[in-house]
Amino acid sequence: MAETRGKxxxxxxxxxxxxxxxxxxxxxxxxxxxxxxGVFGTDTRTEAEAADTPAPAWARAVADGFxxxxxxxxxxxxxxxxxxxxxxxxxxxxxxxxxxxxxYVIVVAGTITMNPVGKEIxxxxxxxxxxxxxxxxxxxxxxxxxxxxxxxxIRNLTIRDAYQGxxxxxxxxxxxxxxxxxxxxxxxxxxLRHMADGLIDSRKDTTYVTVSWNRLGxxxxxxxxxxxxxxxxxxxxxxxxxxxxxxxxxxxxxxxxAHLYNNLLQDDPxxxxxxxxxxxxxxxxxxxxxxxxxxxVNNPVIKDAGAALVQRGNVFSGTTGRNESGxxxxxxxxxxxxxxxxxxAVPALLKSGAGPRSSLGTTPAAAAAATTxxxxxxxxxxxxxxxxxxxxxxxxxxxxxxxxxxxxxYRETVRIPSNKPHxxxxxxxxxxxxxxxxxxxxxxxxxxxxxxxxxxxxxxxxAVEADDVQARNLTISNDxxxxxxxxLNGHQAVALRTAADRILLDGVIVTGDQxxxxxxxAAKDRIGRVYMTGSYVTGNVDFVFGxxxxxxxxxxxxxxxxxxGTSAGxxxxxSTPAGRKGFLITRSTVNGDVTAGSxxxxxxxxxxxxxxxxxxxxxxxxxxxxxxxxxxxxxMGGFSWKAxxxxxxxxxxxxxxxxxxxxxxxxxxxxxxxxxxxxxxxWTPAAG
Numbered sequence: 001m002a003e004t005r006g007k008x009x010x011x012x013x014x015x016x017x018x019x020x021x022x023x024x025x026x027x028x029x030x031x032x033x034x035x036x037x038g039v040f041g042t043d044t045r046t047e048a049e050a051a052d053t054p055a056p057a058w059a060r061a062v063a064d065g066f067x068x069x070x071x072x073x074x075x076x077x078x079x080x081x082x083x084x085x086x087x088x089x090x091x092x093x094x095x096x097x098x099x100x101x102x103x104y105v106i107v108v109a110g111t112i113t114m115n116p117v118g119k120e121i122x123x124x125x126x127x128x129x130x131x132x133x134x135x136x137x138x139x140x141x142x143x144x145x146x147x148x149x150x151x152x153x154i155r156n157l158t159i160r161d162a163y164q165g166x167x168x169x170x171x172x173x174x175x176x177x178x179x180x181x182x183x184x185x186x187x188x189x190x191x192l193r194h195m196a197d198g199l200i201d202s203r204k205d206t207t208y209v210t211v212s213w214n215r216l217g218x219x220x221x222x223x224x225x226x227x228x229x230x231x232x233x234x235x236x237x238x239x240x241x242x243x244x245x246x247x248x249x250x251x252x253x254x255x256x257x258a259h260l261y262n263n264l265l266q267d268d269p270x271x272x273x274x275x276x277x278x279x280x281x282x283x284x285x286x287x288x289x290x291x292x293x294x295x296x297v298n299n300p301v302i303k304d305a306g307a308a309l310v311q312r313g314n315v316f317s318g319t320t321g322r323n324e325s326g327x328x329x330x331x332x333x334x335x336x337x338x339x340x341x342x343x344x345a346v347p348a349l350l351k352s353g354a355g356p357r358s359s360l361g362t363t364p365a366a367a368a369a370a371t372t373x374x375x376x377x378x379x380x381x382x383x384x385x386x387x388x389x390x391x392x393x394x395x396x397x398x399x400x401x402x403x404x405x406x407x408x409x410y411r412e413t414v415r416i417p418s419n420k421p422h423x424x425x426x427x428x429x430x431x432x433x434x435x436x437x438x439x440x441x442x443x444x445x446x447x448x449x450x451x452x453x454x455x456x457x458x459x460x461x462x463a464v465e466a467d468d469v470q471a472r473n474l475t476i477s478n479d480x481x482x483x484x485x486x487x488l489n490g491h492q493a494v495a496l497r498t499a500a501d502r503i504l505l506d507g508v509i510v511t512g513d514q515x516x517x518x519x520x521x522a523a524k525d526r527i528g529r530v531y532m533t534g535s536y537v538t539g540n541v542d543f544v545f546g547x548x549x550x551x552x553x554x555x556x557x558x559x560x561x562x563x564x565g566t567s568a569g570x571x572x573x574x575s576t577p578a579g580r581k582g583f584l585i586t587r588s589t590v591n592g593d594v595t596a597g598s599x600x601x602x603x604x605x606x607x608x609x610x611x612x613x614x615x616x617x618x619x620x621x622x623x624x625x626x627x628x629x630x631x632x633x634x635x636m637g638g639f640s641w642k643a644x645x646x647x648x649x650x651x652x653x654x655x656x657x658x659x660x661x662x663x664x665x666x667x668x669x670x671x672x673x674x675x676x677x678x679x680x681x682x683w684t685p686a687a688g
Contacts, residue, residue, distance in 0.1 A: 084102075112138055142195070163194045207235070215355040239262045244271055296319065301325065339587060381404075404426055410438070444488045464500055470504040478494060496510045513541070516538065542570050543557075567599070573636065618649070632648070
């Protein structure tokens with residue numbers, strides 16, 4: 001594009017409940033530039049042998065919420081990602097590695113039965129315990145995290161069936177997860193059910209805990225927090241599905257900061273278990289409860305006289321009894337960023353997305369069973385170039401083909417044509433910087449065959465024209481030298497062009513100067529959804545542009561000076577068709593080593609002078625560096641940005657600013673419809 005273009009009582013008769021289905025939305029990835037988002041190599045070793053290769057992508061994920069907060073000498077919660085990865089299938093191996101002093105990523109690949117019944121393995125610090133797909137089951141017991149234990153992740157497991165036949169059991173303290181004085185714990189995407197006591201007990205000043213995307217059901221005392229007179233604990237509880245549970249849903253006693261949001265509490269009529277109460281703020285708890293759904297629950301929200309409970313955006317259907325709030329709590333945004341899903345979307349979102357996921361925690365052996373093509377410049381792979389591997393993908397393929405690219409610099413152009421969907425290109429190095437696909441074509445350069453110039457779209461180093469394509473753990477670059485070609489007419493030099501639907505970019509670097517990332521569609525009347533997460537995009541002029549419906553989430557947009565050393569540029573140039581969504585930048589950072597106040601966040605690109613277009617960029621919940629202009633939007637090609645759709649919401653940083661005529665901000669109601677779920681419209685990206 002040219003620069004001028006412009007989350008009682010019971011009646012039980014012994015019938016087990018089936019809860020939920022495997023699922024959906026991926027958790028947040030790390031953002032540290034150059035660290036492994038990576039992928040795991042084929043590993044023919046079995047049982048509990050340790051892998052020396054970098055931890056797989058799902059093991060590199062880190063917690064959100066209070067578990068992400070730096071405190072008590074711990075910087076967030078990342079589990080055992082810095083240790084070896086082991087696969088376990090026996091109780092002896094699980095206990096061996098979970099109790100070890102060293103960090104480990106422990107993959108549970110099968111059903112492990114606790115002996116004796118009720119055994120709780122004493123987990124040591126710096127551990128990730130994760131189920132392999134949906135096969136990781138812990139039966140008849142669970143895990144115990146004692147005083148001082150920290151940095152533990154428990155994910156993608158089914159922990160079940162320690163129940164001893166007594167509903168209000170006072171004799172058997174058989175929990176799925178019990179924490180006494182632990183800190184920095186992330187419990188995510190598990191199915192917890194039918195235990196003798198609690199599903200989760202967070203006790204004795206356990207703090208900095210996030211509990212997310214779990215299914216909790218078929219239980220009496222579900223999730224208790226407290227057992228202390230101190231008011232020090234901080235917990236985040238979001239996107240959990242509580243179904244057919246009687247009490248402690250959760251019960252939070254003397255919790256300093258309890259942030260509950262986007263949870264679903266469901267008590268269906270005529271079933272074996274009847275809820276006594278839902279969310280309970282006990283003692284001196286301060287609770288913020290947002291955008292949650294309560295269906296058929298008795299006493300859905302209750303508080304003690306000394307507790308503070310603030311409700312916002314919750315929905316109650318068929319509930320009875322107490323529904324209380326009052327007092328002043330706290331602002332969760334003062335501790336960590338988060339984005340609420342619309343309350344109306346919560347039931348469907350959690351029924352499809354909570355609990356273990358088939359693609360999370362997949363073992364190396366299972367991954368190798370997929371169609372895999374290997375690329376290595378030194379000849380150790382099946383192919384020596386990425387394009388040759390793409391060429392080997394059969395036209396019209398209907399299942400995932402993974403192209404695994406060894407570390408190295410691959411100077412070539414890569415095109416994935418529209419008849420080759422379901423392709424994943426992933427670097428196998430420990431860093432996304434280890435595997436680089438690079439070329440240096442620019443719009444105005446003449447093609448080698450003399451058939452004309454490349455044009456902007458044709459300059460792309462990597463072009464994705466097929467649906468359901470994914471890229472992970474690599475760098476895509478256009479290194480066209482503007483200074484050496486200053487007289488060339490057409491400096492647009494695209495690194496990555498997408499022109500298809502359901503494109504997932506996870507842990508990549510896309511770098512160039514002008515027109516770095518072209519997010520397009522196959523045609524003006526075709527949808528093209530793109531989800532980028534945990535990534536970096538670098539450029540200066542219109543370096544994120546096109547007509548796709550795209551979300552850039554938890555990423556960094558790095559601003560560069562121009563070839564002549566000047567600082568001036570534009571982050572986005574959307575060319576969105578009317579009636580569709582354009583670009584959403586959320587939970588990200590915009591910054592760079594450029595002059596303060598020199599960059600616009602965007603301008604409207606009416607490609608070809610098409611007045612029917614309605615360009616859109618929304619930047620929300622992001623950190624804006626000083627480089628962003630106080631008036632962040634500008635006109636383009638004779639079209640006023642004010643006639644199109646440009647807005648901000650809850651941004652922070654030196655480049656943020658108050659709402660005004662030259663800087664429109666969304667209202668809370670408007671922002672509720674401008675989030676990732678609305679943008680992706682039914683598509684939940686999942687790594688494959």
